[in-house]
Each structure stands twice: as structure tokens, then as C-alpha cells.
Amino acid sequence: MKTSDTIGMVLKSKSVNGVLSVTPDQTVYEALELMAQHGVGALLVLSAGKLVGILSERDYARRGILKGHASKETPIHAIMTSPVLFVSPQQTVDECMSIMTQHHFRHLPVLKGEDVVGVISIGDLVKWVISGHEQTIQALEGYITGAYPG
Numbered sequence: 001m002k003t004s005d006t007i008g009m010v011l012k013s014k015s016v017n018g019v020l021s022v023t024p025d026q027t028v029y030e031a032l033e034l035m036a037q038h039g040v041g042a043l044l045v046l047s048a049g050k051l052v053g054i055l056s057e058r059d060y061a062r063r064g065i066l067k068g069h070a071s072k073e074t075p076i077h078a079i080m081t082s083p084v085l086f087v088s089p090q091q092t093v094d095e096c097m098s099i100m101t102q103h104h105f106r107h108l109p110v111l112k113g114e115d116v117v118g119v120i121s122i123g124d125l126v127k128w129v130i131s132g133h134e135q136t137i138q139a140l141e142g143y144i145t146g147a148y149p150g
Helices: 007-013 028-038 057-067 093-103 122-145
Strands: 042-047 050-056 107-112 115-121
Touching (some): 007 093, 007 107, 028 042, 042 115, 093 107, 093 122
Antiparallel strands (some): 042 050
């Protein structure tokens, strides 16, 4: 598990890989309920099956509540981030970490062509990198103790 691994590999390793989404005309309140129900910090915004935006807790805080928009009356399209930066399954963990760091994002949609195939969070990437480090440590410990046949 290296930073040169593809996002497609990371998606395959996730225990839950469903894509949670809302439509632009749903209310922010409905989106917040869905986020709370599933313990996530962002939802993709799809219209006719196509990605048109992303709504995060940060969007709600900065463009919603702080601007006086009531969540039960505000449509998602009024505060969502659009256009959305996205990645392909062929891009690497390192590339995605760079994009997230540069743009201060915690979530990146993964598209194959125009089809959404998943969402990668910064937590997914950190977990991936840590697992790789743990494997390296185990291999080194095995080598040092003579348990590694290498």
C-alpha cells in the first residue's frame, strides 16, 4: 500500500463503497439529515445521474448558516460547491493527497468518464498510507529477527 497505488485500488479496499448523493433541488436540511444518518461529511450532488456539485459540512457552515440561510428552506444548489474537482480511478494516492492539500478539500469524487464510481476522503488516503507503513514495519521486523526468508 503505497502512495503510488491507484485510487481504483483504494476504492476496492473500502468496506463501504456506496455513493451517497442528493439532488440540487432538495433542501440543505435533507442533506444534513443524510450526512448525520450515515456519519459522512459530504454528499455528491447529482442531476439526471451526472455530477453537478458537492455539498460538505464546510459549505453549510460558510455559505449556509453564517449567511443566514435556513436549512429547511434553502435548496442545495444555493450553497453547494460547483464545479467539482474530481479524479479518475487511475490517479494515484499521492496525486489525490496533493489535490486535497492544495485546494483544502477533504473529499474527492472519483469518475470514470462521466460516471461516478466512488468518493475518496482524506481519511481513506491516510488509512491507506498507514497500512502500507505497517506492512513495511512488519517486514523489517521479520528481517531483523530472522523470520523473513528474504
